[in-house]
Amino acid sequence: MSRLSEKNLVIAKEIIARYPRQKSALIPLLHLAQEQSGYISKDAMVHLGELVGVTSAEVYGTASFYEMFRFEPIGKYLINICGTMSCALMGAEELMHHAEKRLGVKAGGTTQDGMFTLAHAECQAACTEAPCLQVNYRYRLRVTPADIDNLIDDLQTGKLSDEIPAHGVLSKVRQVIPADRAVGAIAPELVTESPVWLNGKAAL
Amino acid sequence: MSTTFKHAPGFVSGDRPKIVTSRFEFADSFTIERYLATDGYKGLRAALTRPASEIHDEVKSATVLGRGGAGFPAGTKWGLTPQQVWPRYLVVNGDESEPGTYKDRLLMERDPHQLIEGCLIACYAAGLSQCFLYIRGEMALAQERVATALNDAYAAGYVGKNILGSKFSVDIVLHWGAGAYVVGEETALIESLEGNRGMPRLKPPFFPAVNGLYGQPTIVNNVETLANLPWLLCNGVAAYTAIGTKTSPGTRMVAVSGHVKRPGVFEIINGITTFRDLIFGEEFCGGIKNDNKLKAFVPGGGSAPWFTADQLDLPFEASQVGPAGSMLGSGAVIVMDETTDIPAAALTLTHFYAHESCGKCTPCREGGTWLERIMRRIVDGDGTDADLQQLLEVGAMICPGDFPHAANEKLGLTAVPFPYKMTTICFVGPSAFAPVHSALTLFRSEFESRVTKRVTIPVTSVSSVKTVATAGVHS
């Protein structure tokens, strides 16, 4: 039942129209599906395949390459603790042990109440602020075990619900290209001439 | 004097020229209002009042080096597209995920309009008719900031049809990934942007500038590379090349992490600033944590062979770091002090590259996994002395011949210069071996003290490949 909702279908069509080839929209659309349900269902993949003109197997082929896509429900909050070198040097392992004890699950597991999924992650581009983690891809920097306790408390009591949306939502702002400003995507085979501004003269 | 800002975590400002971080001091640096109040879109306007070819020549003569890893000059790259083949595309590489690297995310979060203006200048100069700005999937805030900036820039007439009322029209499409390090490799980035699994393509024939997105000529540039262009257009080539050296002009963003007193991201003067300045200088990291001794450092992101104190006086200059046995890569220095467990530290990197292998080439897919398993066995105390030889043998299947490493006076080693030979399509395979090779070459005794003597059947009765395979199964 988790084909894209009507509202998301409108967004999906807008996204597809931005690309010279429809299949290019696939990863953004997979994110849209994950935003809608927290994970990507088979029905969603069938729907996305219809939208961009490929089989659902091809959709899964692409989706399964990327670590952020989940094909089964996970916790509302995905806690990714970085364990790559800079964070490892600064105590990432201790953080992971602490989080495992506090949540009562091993890395990769989800708590029984469906609130938290704990995972080991690779370098998050915050290496100077090690050790670090992301909750639903929102950063926590120079994290101590006590910070982990506070974070989990705050997530449990809903204190952070404004800042951190449920798993699946990335950017809270979408790109909108106004129709009167858009150049529009053109299939490459339909373009035969050089851009008009390459005429040896200034454009302005 | 060094200053930090709560709104730009990690960034450390100083009394140095600022090309890409000039607005970081402002808490609202990401808004169009702040951008316009601080010379924003002035470089674009200046560019549009001149023919595109002049702007291309200007970028060429400024020698704006690529900041994504390879250090190839942007202006030269733009010139590699075949004549009269249209359309051409710009793909912006915002997939920052090389271990130790933290700069492109800051540039996208703190000054998205600067990046957008850079994209526009590149498209104008090189005749690129659509731009795709690919941001790493895990960077929700960067996506949010760039989306907002694009929406504002479209509304204000800086992006889209007839920019600033001129003949120049280009769309910038925000695209975002979904977690795969290898997608940062430019041909994998293009595959991913086409909606496929992000596996690198063979070069040749798939050099992006000739045969890239949808088979069309495509320029792939790093976020920081493009962020340099607005300043260059506002201030001119002479001002740009007055900073840094002739071969490495301008500045570059460098993240220093690990065991230093004050880790941070700095915009440093290219070609001049040394590793000693960065690690020990008061305006930079201020020395090693707890005044410990320096053991080793990674000079250019997780893929780079390691340096020790012997190389501290090298500047950020590719023509000196390459012959010394490593690379500047993505501007990431990771510092290890004397307390570091070297095999364990190397294992985190080998695990990373083995984990991120796309699986297309056997030496990377299998070799990376073997390296990781053997390393883990050694770190866990289950290794034997034969494992050390095996690490090198597996490495030689990925990178035949002498692997680059630094000189070391105490060990009597002379440098083997960068680069290496490789049997794989991209650098992920060799990168799994680089930390192993560095650790084993520079700190062999740490491995030897951890492994036990191997009691085993004579090697003559088993082929070397079988030995490795057996080792894998036992781990």
Ligand SMILES: Cc1cc2nc3c(=O)[nH]c(=O)nc-3n(C[C@H](O)[C@H](O)[C@H](O)COP(=O)(O)O)c2cc1C
């Ligand atoms: C495995 C691998 C990962 C890479 N990751 C990135 C990356 O995250 N960001 C980036 O800009 N370049 C990355 N590169 C380099 C790109 O292939 C490409 O050279 C670069 O984006 C070109 O931009 P520049 O010329 O402006 O530096 C990577 C290369 C390899 C082999």
Ligand code: SF4
């Ligand atoms: S080297 Fe590794 S990551 Fe790169 S193409 Fe080959 S298998 Fe894929």
Ligand code: FES
């Ligand atoms: S190593 Fe953890 S953020 Fe880079």
